[in-house]
Amino acid sequence: MSLFATLSRSVALAVTLVITSPTVLAQLEPTEEQRQAAVEIADSLRYGHYAEVSFDQAWSEEAFERYLDILDGQRAYLLSSDIAPYRHLETDLADTVFEGGLNEAFALYDRLSERHTARLEWLLERLDDDTTFEFDGNERLELEREDAAWADNQSELDALWEKRLKNDALTLALSDQDNEQIVKNLRQRYEGQLSRLRQTESEDVFGLIMAAITGTIDPHTSYLSPRQGESFDIQMSLSLEGIGALLQSDGEYVKVSSLVAGGPAERAGVLEPADRIIAVGQEDGDMVNVIGMRLDNVVDLIRGPKGSVVRLDVVPAQAVDMTRSQIVEITRDTVDLEDQAAQSEVIDVERDGTTHRLGVIEIPTFYVDFDAWQAGDEDYRSTTRDVAKEIKHLKSQNVEGIVLDLRNNGGGALQEANSLIGLFIDRGPTVQVRDAEGRINLYGDSEAGTLYDGPLGVLVNRLSASASEILAGAIQDYGRGLVMGSSTFGKGTVQTLSDLSHGEIKLTRAKFYRISGESTQNRGVEPDIDFPTLLDPERIGESSLDNALKWDTVQDVQYRRYGEPERYLDALLATHDARAEDNPNFRYLERQSSLSQKLREQNTSVSLNREQRERETQAQEAELLSLENQRRRALGLEELDEWTDAREQDPLNDNGNDSGSADNDEDEEMPVDRAHVLEAVEILLDYAQLQSAQRFVNR
Structure with missing residues (x-):
């Protein structure tokens, strides 16, 4: 079984044209x-x-x-x-x-x-x-x-x-x-x-x-035509030459659902989840309007040879009017293993005249070089092997804690999620998989010993899905560390792909459950400490999809707890809230989230009067601009004249890949994405110090 843990007319006319009868067309019939x-x-x-x-x-x-x-x-x-x-x-x-x-x-x-x-x-x-x-x-x-x-x-x-x-x-x-x-x-x-x-x-x-x-059954079960099946195979092999963005239909529009880690779109930094694509053009060609176009046809327009440029007319997710589009360019490329490899950094935190060193390991996806592994190559690449190398490097730097950054990680190889958890626990179960017959298979780490047993944090967001949720849930259930960020995607089902006499069917065959017995389906993993986010759960995530399977539970399994992070949560939340109150990026996110919700509720209709339409748009964008400039004033940055300039000059998203460190002079100018990383290490340092103090008391 294959496991995929892995958008009154005022024209003067003398005669009203009315459609009185349909145009006669050639009738299509089933084969x-x-x-x-x-x-x-x-x-x-x-x-x-x-x-x-x-x-x-x-x-x-x-x-x-x-x-x-x-x-x-x-x-x-x-x-x-x-x-x-x-x-x-x-x-x-x-x-x-x-x-x-x-x-x-x-x-x-x-x-x-x-x-x-x-x-x-x-x-x-x-x-x-x-x-x-x-x-x-x-x-x-x-x-x-x-x-x-x-x-x-x-x-x-x-x-x-x-x-x-x-x-x-x-x-x-x-x-x-x-x-x-x-x-x-x-x-x-x-x-x-x-x-x-x-x-x-x-x-x-x-x-x-x-x-x-x-x-009607669930959103991940689908029929694939012979043509779609071929496209799916290409995507699974990562040989597709495109922009590295997953798209979905959203009414008459095509919407970006997520970005492929290490892909051209993510590297370019010009697309975000929930952006809508309204036109596509080649490097020197005319823009083709894709409003109302079928999704697979839009995908065909975006694909092209490696090294070529595609132009997209994009309406940003936060735009309050479809006229606020901008044309972006992305150079097509393939996504290789190196682009998705785990990488680490050391962040220095100054407290009371003392410098504390914390490590962060970014894990874009759960990957394994199957060909090298099956060929017996002892140096084959995998998430677990690469993270292990990064842990050893961070330990040599004497870090006081490590944060695993799983934001935007949509999953991947289930075996890698299991083995990665094993780096932090001394053998034990990691996930339960229940099949259509009700049978439950238990997966876990069978190797004794841990590579890292120090303070641990896991940073997630709404785009952390599938295998990411398995890892975050296991770390939380074991009491092995803190989970921080926003609630995850909620993709807790397993699909298989089977041939039909004509085409293929992708069928939901099983469901993931945490070792505590709780499903990750629909609800996802709730963090111990919430961070504000601009990713709207009503538009992104399993719960936003029609007929998503429900959350439920099975019997828990026996496992040992490694710690009790919950006993420190009140203290951790108090210090976090105090820092967040003084953090312009966190304040911005909280207010922007509320404003975006209000604007969505307001925008159920649009005026067809130009002056009124401009007044409404200007009023809404003035609110967005005011929030952005409040943030920029607090950070000592130059204020903007137009809200639409914010995305170009200082991206406000959950997809950033900035690799700066806390001792960088430009940290105060980092976007809100960086603020999440910096606050995560602050919280982990608080946690490490509270644990140390408790051990001292218990002596």
Whole structure:
């Protein structure tokens, strides 16, 4: 079994154009190979998935609604009368799938395709009528329509699309484009979408249907077409030449979900999780608008030969308006083992005239050179071996404690998480894995002895997932050290990849449990000491995904405790809070997190009046700028005139790779990411001193 622990129209028109009937297109139909694959997928879900799947009427209802959401999540194309002939699938979709009956699901897609095609043609007709856009009305456009009722007539959708067209135009106008440029760019966008829509193949529709079916079970179970399976294999071998960013769909947008450790995007420092990509261009080519484009097509545009440059038009995660985009350039490259290798640094902390030395080991991923290992190479590279070397180096520097930095570590080889834990404990269990049959396998460290038994800290964030959560959870359960940062991702499931007669299926087959019996699924690992973060758990993490498997428990296992960090937490929190109160970066993060939440709640609609839109955007960005400049004044840095300059001049993110040390003269200018590292070593020093004092008392 393979373990993957590892986005009122004011245009003057004399005649109102109304779509009265769908455009007639060639109908797409399922192939016999797809019918057979549907039966195999249903059987895999029924008999092989970790969860007990009941294909009853409730499941059919959910799968059908999910299919509608995939087809038309914003309720912008289909009418209630378009859906009515297929409503019976709400009760018998399960039986239909088991029998390989896909015709009606395909027919519903064909209806959507007709409506979508007609709507794009309608938009292009609008642009062909010497359109002059004006933005002086009082209308607002609702941004999220997932819960809206299906329209009963075409005029309702016409009114919606009048607003959407005007909003598309206003977005371009706010980026200083004149009417001619606006019309040209919108025509290019809609023609591109129409061209891609007309290129849809049977396999694409089958993938949508299967996504609806598998997505009702859990977010990590999915069907991979032959083409997608090939792409997945390339990604697993790390030979893909691209930018090293994992992407996901977010409505009509493509969103960055995480960055590959050591990859080109992370090294360039120009992308962050939750950023949205709205256009892609090659080094010398035109930018291609990707709003509404399928995720795999966007990925194909971003891929390219090693050494070539791709340009991305990116809306930052913290932006309050889609007009605040910026074009960034990333040189494509492969990610090799060296880029992901563990590395250490020594940080000096001054207290009461004494210099204390603390070590930090950054662990970007859990890796192992399988080829060298299987070939019998005694010097093969692995996370555990590299961390062991760094520990020996830090011990030679007489450090008083070590922090393992697992931020942004999305997992990797399970065996490395187990063996790495063994460097800090004297043999014992590390993780429990429960399979679909309810059997529990216990994994652990079987080697006697520890390499490092001194004060230990683990630094995590929302992007620490899978194997990272296993390590952090074990260190916490053993009482071996302190876990600091923010709650982790919550990816506590195991997937296997199996061949079908047509394509492959990635199936959730097992679940991770800590030695305490608690799952890491959905909840992740809660730190002993929380740090503020800009990574929003409502947008990033397992709990933000539809139908994520629930948190639960199994029986705990026997293990010995190495310490009781919890007895020191009150004292540690008191000193931490005092430092954080005087730390401009920590204060900024706390206030920025609250402000971002408030702005998200406010931005459920946008004004189509240019002056009002600019006032709202300026007011919101003034709040962001004020917070940023408060931080910069406290640090003695030059204030900014524009909030958007903050990201270029002083990145405020959880992805930094700054390798400076605490005695660096530029430390006061480090971004908030560095503040987490420095505070972690301060807390670990507090912990070491409290432990030392307690041992003295107990003598």
